[in-house]
Amino acid sequence: MKRKILNALLILTSLIGYLEWGTDQRMFLFQGEREVLGKLVSDPVSAAHPFTLLPLIGQILLLITLFQKVPGKWLTFIGLGCLSFLLVFMFLIGLLSLNFKILISTIPFVVTGILVILEARRRK
Secondary structure, eight states: OHHHHHHHHHHHHHHTOEEEETTTEEEEHHHHHHHHHHHHHHOHHHHOOHHHHHHHHHHHHHHHHHTSSSOOHHHHHHHHHHHHHHHHHHHHHHHHHTOHHHHHHHHHHHHHHHHHHHHHHHTO
16 A cells, blocks of 8 residues: 555656746646647647656556556556656756756655655565
């Protein structure tokens, strides 16, 4: 049960990531994901980018683990890796640019990811 809760938290904390660019552009990842899903249906080529598709695949894999009786360790790690591709990058951007909005929005995901890894190591 603890693994399912952690996997659900990974999905939820990945959605609250915050991005800012340019002078007046900003959005949360759940808003960006809504746009990407819309473009995948209408114009799949424009949405085909590693920073959009990998996190989406990671969320789908983690969602699958929520319906398993015992969440698969490898499925969890692959999903975590796909999501980490974007969110750790955002964490580093927030850290290097001293943008505290971006940094604070990614900390819950990073902490949950560390807890997932520690839980998997504990259950070897």
